[in-house]
Amino acid sequence: LAVGMLVYGNERLWVMSFASAAAIGSKALFRVGVGPILENGTRATRHVLNPSNFGVSLTLLLVPWAGGAPPYQYVENVSGAWDMVLPLLVFTSGSLLNTKFTGRIPLAAAWVAGFVVQGLARSAMNGTPWEAALAPMTGLAFVLYTFYMVTDPGTTPEQPWCQVAFGAGVAMVYGLIVQSHHVFGFYYALTIVSAIRGLWLASRTWQPSVSRWRTALRPRAWEYRWRALPLFLSQGLAVLASAWWTGSLAMPVSSLAGVVAVVLGGLAVSLRIWGVGLISATTMASMSLATDRLVTTGVYGLVRNPLYLADLLLFLGYACFLPLPIAVAFMGFHLARTLRLITFEESQLAARHGPPFAEYVARVPRLWPRLALPPAAAVDWREGVAASAIWVGFAVGYVAVWLAGDVWAITPFETAGFAFAAVYFSRARRFLRRPVGAA
Numbered sequence: 001l002a003v004g005m006l007v008y009g010n011e012r013l014w015v016m017s018f019a020s021a022a023a024i025g026s027k028a029l030f031r032v033g034v035g036p037i038l039e040n041g042t043r044a045t046r047h048v049l050n051p052s053n054f055g056v057s058l059t060l061l062l063v064p065w066a067g068g069a070p071p072y073q074y075v076e077n078v079s080g081a082w083d084m085v086l087p088l089l090v091f092t093s094g095s096l097l098n099t100k101f102t103g104r105i106p107l108a109a110a111w112v113a114g115f116v117v118q119g120l121a122r123s124a125m126n127g128t129p130w131e132a133a134l135a136p137m138t139g140l141a142f143v144l145y146t147f148y149m150v151t152d153p154g155t156t157p158e159q160p161w162c163q164v165a166f167g168a169g170v171a172m173v174y175g176l177i178v179q180s181h182h183v184f185g186f187y188y189a190l191t192i193v194s195a196i197r198g199l200w201l202a203s204r205t206w207q208p209s210v211s212r213w214r215t216a217l218r219p220r221a222w223e224y225r226w227r228a229l230p231l232f233l234s235q236g237l238a239v240l241a242s243a244w245w246t247g248s249l250a251m252p253v254s255s256l257a258g259v260v261a262v263v264l265g266g267l268a269v270s271l272r273i274w275g276v277g278l279i280s281a282t283t284m285a286s287m288s289l290a291t292d293r294l295v296t297t298g299v300y301g302l303v304r305n306p307l308y309l310a311d312l313l314l315f316l317g318y319a320c321f322l323p324l325p326i327a328v329a330f331m332g333f334h335l336a337r338t339l340r341l342i343t344f345e346e347s348q349l350a351a352r353h354g355p356p357f358a359e360y361v362a363r364v365p366r367l368w369p370r371l372a373l374p375p376a377a378a379v380d381w382r383e384g385v386a387a388s389a390i391w392v393g394f395a396v397g398y399v400a401v402w403l404a405g406d407v408w409a410i411t412p413f414e415t416a417g418f419a420f421a422a423v424y425f426s427r428a429r430r431f432l433r434r435p436v437g438a439a
Helices: 002-006 013-029 051-062 082-102 105-126 130-138 140-148 160-179 185-205 212-216 221-225 229-246 255-276 281-285 306-319 324-353 355-363 381-386 389-404 407-433
Strands: 031-033 045-047
Touching: 002 013, 002 051, 002 140, 013 031, 013 045, 013 051, 031 185, 051 185, 082 105, 082 140, 105 130, 105 140, 105 160, 105 255, 130 140, 160 185, 160 255, 185 324, 229 306, 229 324, 255 306, 255 381, 255 389, 306 324, 306 389, 324 355, 381 389, 389 407
Parallel strands: none
Antiparallel strands: 031 045
């Protein structure tokens, strides 16, 4: 029913069949573990992608001549009072359903408020009438989406503040998609945010030793040793993929994408400098994992892996410059790579420090910072900045991209960051190789 209401298949029935099969199949294919491991070694699972939304999104992505239902579709053949009665009926029933049964009113309110904010922001930046940006809200399709799709209780958070973050996140991603001149932003935005939430839920319970195949695929030491290599390769591959996708090496950037990238880059650099200032450049320069001490103060008292969180934020900022499919693949690769590195590090630290590390894991989240005052710690800010030159180069480059409206503006700043880091870390490695007691 949802697919039939939301997809226009040019009178081809197989399009509806494909979308429905994809929706139903996603409930079996895309699941994450929830809760503790049971005595039989299994864990309860739940699906994470909104089924009908995923089926619609996949169909619109793979079948270019299929389309979404236009906003006026449901009231095209009615007139007079019915133009208002039909949306009002859907609004009333949806409000009642989400108030008394699903408890998703905070999510719906955050989505609507976020939609208004992103619409006004895009209008201000593009110099276009605000009425055009908010016009989708006048269609019955928007009301159906708000009360019957984005609020799906099976694939959205339970806690009110998490619901607000989820709804606002969908609105933000929708704004980025529309600003990038892609249609069907409603469906793609919800799929992307649901997938991000699913990966986050999976990261909380993922244990490589649970099953035989996970043991076979556990992270290796060489992955950690060459962990910096993707910094050099992934960006270049993303640019080549973008050129293949668009047919041009030109990479213009919208103002909204530039602003989001600047904010994410600033957060990434701040986390990176804070985290590196609590360890040392020699630790960062080492090709092997240093497990001689367990740092749990400062930013490490808020999140166990601030440096990897900074990496993800930085890459998410760069993904704002890429076409949507390339951006999703780019972030998927870096998220998978980051989780593997974290798993390797934490297994080594657990083997070295035992119960103290287990207590630390139980108290501090892996990648989502807790809201608390950080434990006091002495931070070497100068070394933190110097050892984070690559990330500083990226963040400053994001500002240049925002101002110039072109991705290639990042090149000199990124190059300078890599050059400084090469010199700085080569000196740190010479210090590591120096014999004990040498002057």
